[in-house]
Amino acid sequence: MSATEYDASTALIVVDMQNDFAHPDGSLFVECGDQLVEPINIEIATAAQARSVIVVTQDWHPGTTPHFIDDGGVWPTHCVAGTWGADLIDGLDPDSRASAVIRKGTNGEDGYSAFSMREPGGIVDIPTGLAGLLRERGIERVVVCGIATDVCVSATALSATKAGFNTTVLWDSTRPVSADNATITRVLSEFADALVTVIGAPA
Numbered sequence: 001m002s003a004t005e006y007d008a009s010t011a012l013i014v015v016d017m018q019n020d021f022a023h024p025d026g027s028l029f030v031e032c033g034d035q036l037v038e039p040i041n042i043e044i045a046t047a048a049q050a051r052s053v054i055v056v057t058q059d060w061h062p063g064t065t066p067h068f069i070d071d072g073g074v075w076p077t078h079c080v081a082g083t084w085g086a087d088l089i090d091g092l093d094p095d096s097r098a099s100a101v102i103r104k105g106t107n108g109e110d111g112y113s114a115f116s117m118r119e120p121g122g123i124v125d126i127p128t129g130l131a132g133l134l135r136e137r138g139i140e141r142v143v144v145c146g147i148a149t150d151v152c153v154s155a156t157a158l159s160a161t162k163a164g165f166n167t168t169v170l171w172d173s174t175r176p177v178s179a180d181n182a183t184i185t186r187v188l189s190e191f192a193d194a195l196v197t198v199i200g201a202p203a
């Protein structure tokens with residue numbers, strides 16, 4: 001059973017279910033990320049049946065970018081365009097159902113949110129076009145799941161609500177890079193402040 005309800009004015013956003021994050025051999029594997037495939041497939045199937053818009057995001061970087069440690073950034077090299085690490089994890093079932101694939105970070109930006117990117121260290125948001133796409137399709141509500149809770153899922157949910165969408169995060173269908181209490185508390189309080197609904201939030 002899916003964790004929430006879907007309809008034609010809802011979009012399901014599946015964030016970064018790529019090998020480098022979700023596969024145990026990935027360069028930036030998020031613990032238990034591989035366990036998300038099954039629950040997310042249930043959300044995808046339910047959303048598809050309800051004619052929701054389904055959006056899949058991929059981190060999609062050039063081989064060198066200030067986003068990576070090797071070039072002064074904070075992350076190990078991951079999700080380089082066209083490599084295995086950037087592919088969606090096997091078993092995820094969006095291929096025939098996704099209405100849109102959003103690739104972020106393609107020009108070397110930090111691409112945390114599905115809605116906007118930013119030059120590393122920069123202050124200007126560069127829209128990905130997702131907000132316009134959703135509005136064109138009459139979307140009012142956004143449901144977010146995927147990886148990682150405290151990075152791209154959080155950035156995507158916060159952008160969605162800022163863009164005026166009623167926003168829900170499916171907590172059990174996300175996994176964090178940092179699972180420590182301080183991080184989880186911070187993420188939950190940011191969601192609460194931004195009026196993001198969290199289904200399955202830890203007590």
Ligand SMILES: [Zn+2]
Nearest residue numbers: 059067105111
């Ligand atoms: Zn990245």
